[in-house]
Amino acid sequence: MVHLLDPVQDPRWDEFVRSHPRASAFHTVGWLKSLARTYGYQPLALTTSAPGQELENGLVLCRIKSWLTGHRLVSLPFSDHCQPLVDQPDSEREMLAWLERHKEKEALKYVELRPLGNQARNADSLGGFEASQAYLFHQLDLRPGEEELFGGFHKTAVRQMIRRAEREGLQIQQGRSPAILKGFYHLMQLTRRRFRLPPQPLSWFRHLIRNLGDALTIWTASCNGRPAAAILTLSFQDRAIYKYGCSDAQFRNLGGTQILLWKAIQKARNEGVRVLDMGRTDEGNRGLAAFKERWGAQRSKLVYYRCATSATAAQPAGWMQPLAKKVFSQAPAAVVNLSGRLLYKHFG
Numbered sequence: 001m002v003h004l005l006d007p008v009q010d011p012r013w014d015e016f017v018r019s020h021p022r023a024s025a026f027h028t029v030g031w032l033k034s035l036a037r038t039y040g041y042q043p044l045a046l047t048t049s050a051p052g053q054e055l056e057n058g059l060v061l062c063r064i065k066s067w068l069t070g071h072r073l074v075s076l077p078f079s080d081h082c083q084p085l086v087d088q089p090d091s092e093r094e095m096l097a098w099l100e101r102h103k104e105k106e107a108l109k110y111v112e113l114r115p116l117g118n119q120a121r122n123a124d125s126l127g128g129f130e131a132s133q134a135y136l137f138h139q140l141d142l143r144p145g146e147e148e149l150f151g152g153f154h155k156t157a158v159r160q161m162i163r164r165a166e167r168e169g170l171q172i173q174q175g176r177s178p179a180i181l182k183g184f185y186h187l188m189q190l191t192r193r194r195f196r197l198p199p200q201p202l203s204w205f206r207h208l209i210r211n212l213g214d215a216l217t218i219w220t221a222s223c224n225g226r227p228a229a230a231i232l233t234l235s236f237q238d239r240a241i242y243k244y245g246c247s248d249a250q251f252r253n254l255g256g257t258q259i260l261l262w263k264a265i266q267k268a269r270n271e272g273v274r275v276l277d278m279g280r281t282d283e284g285n286r287g288l289a290a291f292k293e294r295w296g297a298q299r300s301k302l303v304y305y306r307c308a309t310s311a312t313a314a315q316p317a318g319w320m321q322p323l324a325k326k327v328f329s330q331a332p333a334a335v336v337n338l339s340g341r342l343l344y345k346h347f348g
Contacts, residue, residue, distance in 0.1 A: 002098040007045040007060055008032050016055040016085070024116075024277070025236040026079040027060060030211035035062055037211075038204045039345035041077060046095045057086040059095050061111075068346040070109030073099065077348025080241075080280040081116035081137070081302060096127045100307055110308035129305040135280040137302035138292040142240075142269050142276055149265070154294035161255030162262050168254050170221040170228060172263060176209045183227040184218045184246070191246035193333065198340030205232075219264055221256035229256025233264050240268040241277040261295070 007013035008029055017023045025031055032043040041062040049055045060082065061075040076082040086092040099111045113129065116137070142149065153159050173180055185202055192199040208216055212234065220230045228251035232244040242264070247257055265276060278292045280302050293299060 001050075002046050002048060002094055003051060005045050005047060005051075005058075007043050007058075008036065010045075012049075012055045013045060013058065013060075016058055020085050021237075022083050022085060022116075023237070024081070024083070024239060025212070025215060025234040025241055026076055026082050027085065028212070028215070028236060030208075030213070030215065031076075031079070032060070032062075033211045034204065034207040035077060035348070037207050038201060039077070039348060040065075041345075041348065044073075046098060048091045048094060057084075057088070057091050059084040059086060059092075059113075062348070064345075064348055066346040068343075071106070072109045073102075073111045074348060075113050079114065080277075081114045083116045084113065093127065096129060096307075100128045103307055103309070108309070110306045113305045114302075115305070116302065126305065128307040130307075131303050132306040132308075133304045134283060135302040135304075136283055136289050137280055137300050138278040138289070138297035139300075140265075140276040140278060140295055140297040141274070142265065143274055146266065146269065149269075149296070150262075152296040157291075157294045158258055161258040163255075164253075165221065165255035165259035168223065170223055170254060170256055170259060171225075172259065173220045173222070174217050174263070174267075176213075176216060176218060180218050180220055181205060181209065183220050183222070184230040184232065187220075187227050187230045187246040187248060188244070189333070189337065190248055192340075193336065194249060198336045198343065200344055201341045203341075204344075217264070217267075219260040221254075221260050223251050223254060223256075226251075228254060229260055231257065231260045231264065233268075235268065235271070235273060238272060238274040239277055240264070240273045240275070242279060 005013065014029050017027045017029075035041045036043055041064055043060065043062050045058045045060040047055055047058045049057065059075065061073045062077050063073055064077060065071050075084075084092060084095070086095065102108070103111050112132070144152070150159065185199070185205060189199045215235050217233050218230060219233070221228050227248065229247040230245070231242060234241040234243055242261065245257055268276060276297075278295070278297050281288045281292065289299070
């Protein structure tokens with residue numbers, strides 16, 4: 001029998017996630033609280049453990065209610081991946097069957113799962129879920145020695161850029177203070193503007209800082225007092241996540257992003273982190289994939305699955321991003337920023 005629980009309020013969820021070897025920062029209460037408080041999503045989790053019993057498994061999702069993009073369940077919005085923390089195939093099948101029934105009962109547009117890993121998934125185990133979109137996924141093994149790790153980086157695109165940043169004397173800061181967040185968000189606005197897209201709401205990053213605490217670090221590099229590059233990393237158990245990166249195009253050749261990522265890698269290794277998760281990449285984004293692979297990151301495939309009401313709903317709406325780019329490329333910066341605050345909650 002499948003039971004529902006509120007992972008934010010039920011203390012069993014936090015205990016379960018902290019002890020599960022496949023859990024990530026995306027499963028944590030802090031991440032779920034940030035999704036709820038920024039975008040109004042409702043977190044929920046499925047388990048076969050009865051109320052009051054210690055959790056043996058869990059599949060966490062968020063309920064998204066949108067008049068623009070439809071009502072749906074997603075595991076999880078704005079998260080590159082979210083592995084079902086279920087060890088028994090029978091238990092996973094029961095949960096998927098429950099989700100199929102719930103989709104019909106609530107007239108949801110679709111239910112989406114974003115599992116991490118290359119497990120063989122056949123029609124019997126998936127039920128009504130079908131592959132909807134595939135991405136590239138990169139992760140870097142941090143277990144080799146520091147010299148060996150550095151030697152595996154691309155000579156000109158990474159190692160030389162790190163050395164240049166050192167020669168240029170870029171000022172490096174790390175933390176979560178309002179001043180550091182301000183510099184990071186300024187660069188995020190510039191970067192998103194370059195790609196003709198609105199930035200995530202500032203409240204999203206404020207909630208992440210408040211709810212994740214020491215598990216989140218913002219790294220900034222400045223040139224003569226001006227923010228040049230910034231990254232945001234997450235950590236949980238023995239994994240770190242390179243979640244966001246942004247920069248000022250005027251300082252692109254100073255190696256700001258490279259020195260920050262190297263500093264983050266060094267810190268992670270010193271804290272016992274074994275893997276750097278470099279996130280998903282659209283299959284057509286060769287530049288981003290090449291950037292990650294120049295660090296020695298290994299590529300694999302990340303597949304999302306949907307149980308949908310129609311063939312149209314089963315596939316991503318490919319028209320949205322080109323249309324958004326066309327609209328936002330002409331809009332004033334203030335309008336673009338406001339659009340981000342208003343629209344992101346519809347696209348998780």
